[in-house]
Amino acid sequence: MKIPYGEMLKKVFAMLSMSFLIWGMAAAGVLAEDMTVREPPIAMTVKADADDAASEGLAVDIKAGDFFKVELYAASGTGYDWELLNKALQLVKVEKRYSVMETPNLPGGKMCTVYILQAKPDTVGQEPVVFSLRRSWEPANMAAKTINCEVKVSKE
Numbered sequence: 001m002k003i004p005y006g007e008m009l010k011k012v013f014a015m016l017s018m019s020f021l022i023w024g025m026a027a028a029g030v031l032a033e034d035m036t037v038r039e040p041p042i043a044m045t046v047k048a049d050a051d052d053a054a055s056e057g058l059a060v061d062i063k064a065g066d067f068f069k070v071e072l073y074a075a076s077g078t079g080y081d082w083e084l085l086n087k088a089l090q091l092v093k094v095e096k097r098y099s100v101m102e103t104p105n106l107p108g109g110k111m112c113t114v115y116i117l118q119a120k121p122d123t124v125g126q127e128p129v130v131f132s133l134r135r136s137w138e139p140a141n142m143a144a145k146t147i148n149c150e151v152k153v154s155k156e
Contacts, residue, residue, distance in 0.1 A: 039116060040067045040095065048147050050074040050133050058149040065121040067095065069114060070149060074133055076101060076111035080144060084115065085130040091153045092117045092129060119153040126152045 043066040046058045050073060062068050072082040084094065095116045102110040117129070129151050134143040 039069070040118075042067050042069045042116070044068040045071065046149065047071040048073070048131075050080070050145050058147060060149060060151045062119045062151065062153055064119050064123055064153055064155060067116060067118045068151075069116050070129075070131070072113045072115070072131055072133070072147070073102070073110050074113070075108055077108050079135040079137075080133050081136065082113040082115075082131050082133050085132050085140075085146070086128070089127065089129065090120075091123050091125055091127050092119050092151055117151075119151070124153055124155055126150065 043062055044060055045068065046060055048058060048071070058070070060068050074080050074082065081099075084097075095118050097113070097115050099111055099113045102112055115131075127150075129149040131147045131149065132140065132143040133145040133147075134140065
């Protein structure tokens with residue numbers, strides 16, 4: 001059986017395209033593992049754990065324009081995730097949000113959701129920043145845990 005020249009070129013082109021795609025995906029995976037998240041200078045870090053009953057209320061005392069970090073821990077693989085409830089904040093703004101496995105390759109291990117927030121320049125006052133641990137497909141009133149972080153912003 002003789003394969004027409006045009007058909008053979010199509011098959012060679014398809015095989016080359018697939019090999020480039022596979023090599024590109026493999027290289028991107030290696031690069032993604034080595035990437036680090038760049039953070040601005042953090043003035044204060046507060047932490048809360050879903051299993052810790054004492055971490056229901058957090059307090060942050062920060063100067064206007066400064067950044068602070070909130071680290072929220074929960075078990076991975078459960079469907080639960082931390083989210084910011086009051087998104088219309090007057091004194092602070094969310095700069096970044098990302099999640100990191102505390103122990104990679106451990107199903108059900110601790111996962112840390114990190115919020116980096118900044119006190120808005122030229123603002124002073126106090127306001128709550130409320131975080132909720134819940135599954136995205138469940139109603140907001142079914143949160144497993146709610147953490148109130150009282151933020152106090154003072155002049156620079």
